[in-house]
Amino acid sequence: MSEQPTETLPDPAATPAGTSPRARRPRWTRVLLWTLIPLALLAVLLVVADVAVRAYAEQRVSSEIEEKLPSNIAGDVQVHIGGVSVIQQYLSGSFERVELDAPKLTVDGTPISASVVATGVPADFSRPIADATGTLSISQASLNKLVTIPGATGDITLGDGVIGYRGSIDLLGLPVGYSVTATPTAHGDTVLLQPGTASLDTGSGSNVNLTRLLQALTDRGPFPVCAAQYLPKGVNVSDIAVTTGHATVTLTASGFVLDEAFLRSKGSCS
Numbered sequence: 001m002s003e004q005p006t007e008t009l010p011d012p013a014a015t016p017a018g019t020s021p022r023a024r025r026p027r028w029t030r031v032l033l034w035t036l037i038p039l040a041l042l043a044v045l046l047v048v049a050d051v052a053v054r055a056y057a058e059q060r061v062s063s064e065i066e067e068k069l070p071s072n073i074a075g076d077v078q079v080h081i082g083g084v085s086v087i088q089q090y091l092s093g094s095f096e097r098v099e100l101d102a103p104k105l106t107v108d109g110t111p112i113s114a115s116v117v118a119t120g121v122p123a124d125f126s127r128p129i130a131d132a133t134g135t136l137s138i139s140q141a142s143l144n145k146l147v148t149i150p151g152a153t154g155d156i157t158l159g160d161g162v163i164g165y166r167g168s169i170d171l172l173g174l175p176v177g178y179s180v181t182a183t184p185t186a187h188g189d190t191v192l193l194q195p196g197t198a199s200l201d202t203g204s205g206s207n208v209n210l211t212r213l214l215q216a217l218t219d220r221g222p223f224p225v226c227a228a229q230y231l232p233k234g235v236n237v238s239d240i241a242v243t244t245g246h247a248t249v250t251l252t253a254s255g256f257v258l259d260e261a262f263l264r265s266k267g268s269c270s
Contacts, residue, residue: 054086064125065100068260075105095121110145113137129258134235134251143247149193149225153177158242162196177201185222186237186250189269192222228267232256235267 058079065077081089082097089095100116113136120130138146140158149156149165157164164181178200182193227237231251239250256262 050085050087053090054081057081057086057090061098065258068258068263070264072108073105073263075102077102090123093123095123097121107146110142111139112142112146125258127257128255129253131254132252132256133238134253136249136251138247138249140245140247147230158245158247160244161242163193163242163247182223184240184242186240187224188236189226189228189267190224191227191237191240192224194222224269226269228269231267232262233265233267234262 058081061081062077062079065079066075069075078101080099080101081095082099083089083095086095096119098118098121100114100118102114105112105114114134116132116134118129118132122129140156143158144155147156151167152165153168154166159181162181162183164179166177166179168175168177170176178198180195180198182195185192185194228235231237232253234256235251235253237249238252241248241250
C-alpha cells in the first residue's frame with residue numbers, strides 16, 4: 001500500500017483565519033495615513049495661524065508706537081517680530097527680538113531715518129524692555145536744523161570723520177571769527193569734540209594758523225556737547241560715524257517702558 005501525502009495546515013498564530021499577509025499591509029497603511037494626515041493638517045494650520053498672529057501683532061505694535069509719538073515727530077513705523085513662533089513667544093510673555101524701522105521720520109519737519117532693534121520685549125507694554133539699540137541716520141542739512149553747538153556760529157559741516165564749525169573770540173578787544181574741525185566721540189549723555197585744526201579769519205580773506213587757540217582747546221581736553229537734551233531720558237550715545245555730508249549715531253537704552261511718557265521725556269547732562 002502506498003503512503004498518502006501529508007497535508008500541511010496553516011499556522012493559526014501566524015495568519016488569522018480568512019486573512020492573507022497581503023491583506024494585512026494595506027490596513028496598516030490606512031492606519032498610518034489616518035494618523036499622519038491629521039497631524040500634517042494641524043501643523044499647516046498652526047503655521048498659518050502663527051503667520052496671521054505675527055502680521056496682526058506687528059500692525060498693532062506699529063499703530064501703538066505711532067500713536068504715542070510726540071507731536072513734533074511724525075512718520076510710519078514698520079515693525080518686524082523675530083523668533084520662530086509668535087504665539088509661543090506671546091504665551092511666554094515676552095518677544096525675543098523686535099525690529100522697528102522708520103526710514104522717513106520727521107522731527108519738527110526735518111527728515112531723518114531711524115531704526116531700533118529691541119530684545120526682551122514684553123507682551124505687556126506696561127513692563128520694561130530689556131535692551132534696545134537704535135540707529136539715527138541724519139544729513140548735514142537736517143543736523144543743522146536740529147542740533148546746535150554752544151558758542152558756534154553758522155552751520156555745522158560734516159567731513160570725513162570730522163565735523164567743522166565756526167565761532168568767535170575776542171582778540172585785543174575785537175571779535176574775531178575762527179573755524180575749527182573736530183573729531184566727535186560718543187560718551188553716554190554727551191558727545192566729546194576733540195579739536196584737530198583751527199584757523200583764524202583775519203578779515204582780509206586769508207586764514208592765519210590759530211596755534212594758541214588750538215593749544216588752549218587741546219590743553220583743556222575735548223569739548224563736551226550735551227546730547228541727552230535731544231533724546232528720551234535714559235538713552236545714551238554709544239557710537240558716532242561721520243562721513244561727508246552725513247552722520248550715523250548709535251543709541252542704546254535698557255530697562256525702559258515704551259510709553260508716551262518715555263517718548264516725550266528729555267534727558268539732561270550732569
